[in-house]
Amino acid sequence: MTSKAHAFGAVLMLFLLCGTLCAQDATGPEVTLKGIMMWEISCVLKPTKADRDKKTMVLFAVEGPPEVAAALDAIMKEHWPGDSMNGTQARNLNEAFVKRLKYYITPGAIDPKQGRWGNPPMAVTGVISEKDGKKWITASKIVRTRLKYPDKMLAPDKPLKMPGKEPLILKVTDTLSLKCILLPRGEFLMAKPYYVDPRWQDEFPRHITLTKPFWLAEIPVTQEMYEAVMGNHPSTVKGPKLPVRNLPCADVNKFCQILSEKNGRKVRLPGEAEWEYAARVGTSNPPLEAKYKDQDSSSPGRGNLLPVKSKAPNAWGLYDMINDRVFEMTRDKFIVGIRIDSVDPYDSCEREEAAGRKHAHWGRNRVCYHEAVPSDGVKDDAEYGSMKFRVLVEATPEEVAEMEKGKG
Template sequence: MRALTGITICAATVLLMATGGCAKQRITWDLNGRLMSLKLNSPFPLELKRIEPGTFTMGSTPEAGARFSIPEDEKPSHEVRIDRPYFIAVHETTNEHFRRFDPKHDSTAALASLPEAMAADAGLEDLNADRNPVVGVSLAEAEAYCKWLSEECGLTVRLPTEAEWEFACRGGSDSAYCWGDARAESTKFANLAEAGTAEKLGGVEDPAPRDDGKRLTARVASFQANANGLYDMHGNVAEWCEDVYSANYNNAAPDGSANQTGSDNELHVVRGGSWASGMDHARSAARDALPASTEDAMTGFRIVVEMPDSVEEE
């Protein structure tokens, strides 16, 4: 049997029950510790993949600049060393899971953030579907969910740092997207804005070359996963990160820790682009910034669980 910081792991069934008032939440691991599953009293588990420590080049390199117009906030490219393993959610946080925390949350309230031309689209009700990503959540609401889940499960749950997000998204790649540089492959991996959606939104820079069949958000895992087994790292919803936005990487931490100072402390980083984004804004290195109070139909989040300090084998 293995003991893990107040949690017991039974190797046969790999069932964990936290001891600090969270018996109602079941946590399971696979036998090699690579996958964590939080049941959340739901038939659809919240799964997380373990990301191993490593070094990668964060931001856009001069070589990337030869293929894309690279904004200043992706420069300079720099080496980041992630020293500790961490778990990151396989899916973006869904409506079903968020409503375990806030039963009254209604993602369709975020429709008010969309142009009127989108209102006639079929499928608007999908914004509230159980297994679609939650939207209409501010940074504070996303952080409150993480705090609640930490207390429920006896683990440290938080938003990813910007570096953790990009490291997990790349999955060992140094290309524009997790799948490579081929734009035509986007419909296999990402829910992005194609020409029709771009027109209804009043124009989107560099729309996707093919229609992916989704008007707004898509059910999580509707597209292929990246090399780390993570879904929707490009598109679907843009994802809140811990970091305060900075205009460049001149003072970026080499260990990938979150930036807490920036040109405007009211702006926070979001990553990955959304169903309303074109190809450029969905690149692995692409950065966007939003006021922390933003509650729109394009922004959600996924969680990180920190690796416990001690793991004992028996």
Template sequence: MNPWFWMPVWVVCMVVGVACVAVPASAAEWVAAYTAEFRNEKDVSDHWWTRSSKAEIADGKLVLTPGGRRGRLGTYLYSHKFPGSVRVEAVLSVPPNIRSRDINFELLLHADVPVGTYERRGYEFQFRSRGSSCRLRRGRRTLKSASGESFRLASDKTYHILAERDDGQISLSIDGKQILSVTDDSPLESPVMNLVGLTGSRCTLRVEKFVVSVRKDRPKDVIDLTVVPAGPRITVTGPAMCARGYAAKHGLFDGCPHLAIYALDGTPGIKAEFDRIMDRFYPEKGLDVDEAVKLLEKFDEHLKYYIVPGPLANKDHTEHDYPSRILSVTGTFFERHGKKWIAATKIEPAKITYPAKMLAPDKPFVMPDAEPLILKVTDTLTLRCIKLPPGRYLRGSPFYEHPRWQDETPHEVVLTKPFYMSEIPITQEMFEAVVGKNPSKKIPGAWKTTRDRGFAERFRHKVPDEGPDFAVEHAEWADIQEFCRKLSERNGRTVRVPTEGEWEYAARVGTSSPCFTEKYLEQRSFIGDVEGRCEPVKRHKPNAWGLYDMVKSGWELVSDYKLDNVREKQVDPQGPPRRAAANHGSGPLRRTKGGCYYGDTHLNLHGACDELGNNEEGIMIFRVVVEAE
């Protein structure tokens, strides 16, 4: 046989970093580091964090029932971390009322809980009743699949699963039979991935036994977070959310779903430290991008605390998995592995007042050109556009800001070219004159899926806001593109929808100061309001760059497809590709900006809109930019 015949297979294996050869299970000696005792609900709440599902004890078993609109389940052992080699022994079954085709779950090794729409990293064994009965994945990559003859999943049958990772060697046995065994030539590095757990969808699981072991010769491969050393009792007050939402870069969060808090107030020493940082690192003029990054670093170094998992923290963590909340936390303080921890004995809602200089209106470091660009819309209609300078800023919400949402990760954005932005949103008169229709006069179709009919109608006025100087609402993406194309042809310039990077830069007048709602009260308008208070454009004060209605009830469309904020510097960002966009059932979503969500209005907040003009959070409007020559 030609020796080059096997070359393609060898190349593929080397590219993915996995040696595709069968290897025996590890001969290492293992000792149990955690053994689940499913006797009562407290055994679960003390050690496990359950997400998007229900966990309860029944007949000595942990019963995991999927929940949420997508029917998902997820439970993670968060009282212990396993940064090294680990073995999981699980005895579980699927109830008889679950159809065979719906058996769909995963056993996680060295995994993390994904942040927002980001993919889970780490190793996971996927169990399916259809297709490959089992496969080992690392992130998005499939390392190896079991053959269909290996075993088949069935309801009302108990399985004894043994999953093991010993350095780069990963193996799986079911009922004493080895199903998978591979060697990863570039294994995951600890301590980033350290979770074990179970996830799935549409499938209830009954867990009888769950034992996690580490190698006997590596006792440090387990970290028991429930062991609390002696320390002083402190109280901290500030914004809190899941620690995954407080990581500035990929790899800086360790995967474990802990609650974290930024201490902006508390015991005298903590309050003094906050005041010292503000005096030294927050100038009266506001923050440029470098100063904003430095301030975040100081807050992380001196004022960021993690809450030890347990029943008290577990409840609050579940409630604060996505939005921030202001909490007061009292407990024992100690340091471990370079982090500040609090073993909480009391957690309660609280209030804080931010310093006045944080709430002061934004002061731009550079002003736009005095000469505007006048776009010709029709022979009688024109649109004034402001020329904005290139610049750098910290896009997203700083971690100390409240309210904020988990997907608003702060990161530097560089815009290398000047551009013009229309001083107002596009009005109904302009849109109808160019495109020949006014979508504001119609009730849009159902948003999302047929199971959620009426979603968009909840965000419509009882009487449509019709008028020449009202913003056009719910225009379809194709019609917006037609509007831009015709204006481009008429003016000999490139007219388009702004990117999110351009829009937020313009709204914040190029600064990197936090976007507290209190800063924009004089600018805030009721354009696109869902409660019947809608008003025409240009009725309130502009921002310092002369742009009107950047802060309002409605949401402005940008060209970026929807995905959570990235965690690295971007230069002239265009957003993710269409294939990666979030999709809630009505097609790829684009981002929207500047609107109101649960009473919260801040410029780094974002929503989502489908291409038929139906916005997830409220009423969609838009404005345009013109590329500078």
């Protein structure tokens, strides 16, 4: 267990002790709610100092007594459009959870910094009440749990738009090449909704618009590709078809530069938003892990990686986007607390953002989890060493115009 997990467990124990004492004052039957538990400040668009001082915990319920099941059923009927959601529909669904299935947990005076990283699914047992238009549950017991989501949420993602038909063949050497898929411009709700497991405290769903199509490599760069270009590679687990890893950021940037010069195209790492958009095939459906088991390229053995294309691709033909143990690099810097909608976002390491303090985003390479790296090539090997990467090729003005004709 990590130190952060220990910290969350210690805080939860304090919460339980306090909850057991305070529950004696509550009246009414006890019920159990199951859902995602977090600090309220994590889901406030513009938190004030008063919000930071409150340190209130909330639960977004997914399972519970009949009234919870009825509310969830009504939300799904009203806000679930069918196969795929756009960003606006996903935001409306998330806000419906806020209005109808958000429960304030009392007591709630806990330091939010202690559990900032994780939002584990919890079963909260206690007495429900309402006050000032808010639902409350006075907790007598809180334990870890698993969540069962509606079947509609677990259906495979179906893209709202399909990629361009002809792939781009990016030359690596005279004998090696990378196939790149042309992805359409689009919009989506980035990061995980409040009700989705797993998620991080500092994730805040925000609407992202990508105004230009782009090409993305169908696979991560392999060891044989990287070695053919750079002369060697530092991966500790060897295999020509395994993704290359353990790379300094400067070397990754150099690799992209060489491919740019060889092909006469702009080759770079994808941005955080571009990567997630591609992983979610342009939809804003809830990124629940159960949907992606056939795409998960993680291995339980040494190295935690399988050869590329060992598992199924996503609906856009991209392989190995999902790995529960190995990060994938993105070019921009994750910013804690950023909660604004963005158009073509790119937050470099050098640029300060008023919305929050900067740090490198660490997380598993799930549908919403990737890893930001410094644009200046400076890194901490211990923090970034296990990452793989794939390349993005920027679309030319002619390709953008051609996609525009087809409304891509």
